[in-house]
Amino acid sequence: MPEYDYIRDGDAIYERSFAIIRSEADLSRFSDEEADLAVRMVHACGLVEAAQYFQFAPGFVSAARAALRSGAPIFCDAFMVAHGITRARLPADNEVICTLREPQTADIAREIGNTRSAAALKLWVERLAGSVVAIGNAPTALFYLLELLRDGAPKPAAIIGMPVGFVGAAESKDALAENSYGVPYAIVRGRLGGSAMTAAAVNSLARPGL
Numbered sequence: 001m002p003e004y005d006y007i008r009d010g011d012a013i014y015e016r017s018f019a020i021i022r023s024e025a026d027l028s029r030f031s032d033e034e035a036d037l038a039v040r041m042v043h044a045c046g047l048v049e050a051a052q053y054f055q056f057a058p059g060f061v062s063a064a065r066a067a068l069r070s071g072a073p074i075f076c077d078a079f080m081v082a083h084g085i086t087r088a089r090l091p092a093d094n095e096v097i098c099t100l101r102e103p104q105t106a107d108i109a110r111e112i113g114n115t116r117s118a119a120a121l122k123l124w125v126e127r128l129a130g131s132v133v134a135i136g137n138a139p140t141a142l143f144y145l146l147e148l149l150r151d152g153a154p155k156p157a158a159i160i161g162m163p164v165g166f167v168g169a170a171e172s173k174d175a176l177a178e179n180s181y182g183v184p185y186a187i188v189r190g191r192l193g194g195s196a197m198t199a200a201a202v203n204s205l206a207r208p209g210l
């Protein structure tokens with residue numbers, strides 16, 4: 001039987017990973033609190049080069065943290081995002097909500113002529129004020145959020161806009177950065193992003209450190 005030499009302690013693995021990321025990634029343009037967030041996002045995708053695409057609007061980290069501390073719900077576009085959020089880290093037992101599979105969602109999608117991911121946001125509107133929005137998969141969800149805000153929907157406290165992919169991902173994030181309707185945001189420019197990175201961002205904001 002071969003003897004494999006590997007670290008078996010979870011905290012030690014995280015500590016080692018974070019140290020590697022800090023030694024290899026260029027985090028110099030971030031504040032200390034933004035750098036903590038960036039480290040965790042890099043950790044989720046395994047790509048130190050990704051840090052160059054991270055953009056945090058002024059006040060994003062403090063706005064998101066304050067909202068979470070005050071018990072804001074977290075609205076997620078995909079269950080992959082929702083499931084990646086570590087409940088034990090949440091400071092106020094915050095509700096984590098994904099409405100993709102609500103019975104009405106498919107009908108709303110047909111009605112508005114959009115994807116289910118976008119249609120699911122219609123069910124957020126009543127509780128959107130002061131919430132934290134975490135979009136990690138669907139570009140259409142981010143575009144539709146911007147359309148809702150344009151049309152006067154209540155404003156979330158912070159938007160994590162990190163859809164991934166080739167069709168609409170870069171464009172939806174550019175649109176958020178161009179006009180976030182006054183809401184502080186975090187994005188990953190270009191095609192990179194994804195549910196894991198988005199959940200990691202929430203986990204970092206919920207509780208700094210390991």
Ligand SMILES: C/C1=C2N=C(/C=C3N=C(/C(C)=C4\N[C@@](C)([C@@H]5N=C1[C@](C)(CCC(=O)O)[C@H]5CC(=O)O)[C@@](C)(CC(=O)O)[C@@H]4CCC(=O)O)[C@@](C)(CC(=O)O)[C@@H]\3CCC(=O)O)C(C)(C)[C@@H]/2CCC(=O)O
Binds near residue numbers: 100118167
């Ligand atoms: C076009 C879609 C894209 N999906 C991507 C990547 C991944 N999606 C996965 C899974 C399991 C799901 N994707 C859906 C959200 C589904 N994906 C779409 C849509 C067709 C349209 C969204 C959009 O363009 O904005 C979308 C369906 C919809 O009507 O909204 C999902 C709901 C599909 C389904 O199961 O019915 C589902 C989400 C399930 C959940 O977690 O709740 C992948 C795991 C792919 C796979 O199964 O192989 C992967 C995960 C990536 C991640 O990190 O989140 C893209 C690449 C984002 C793509 C949009 C852009 C593009 O370039 O095509």
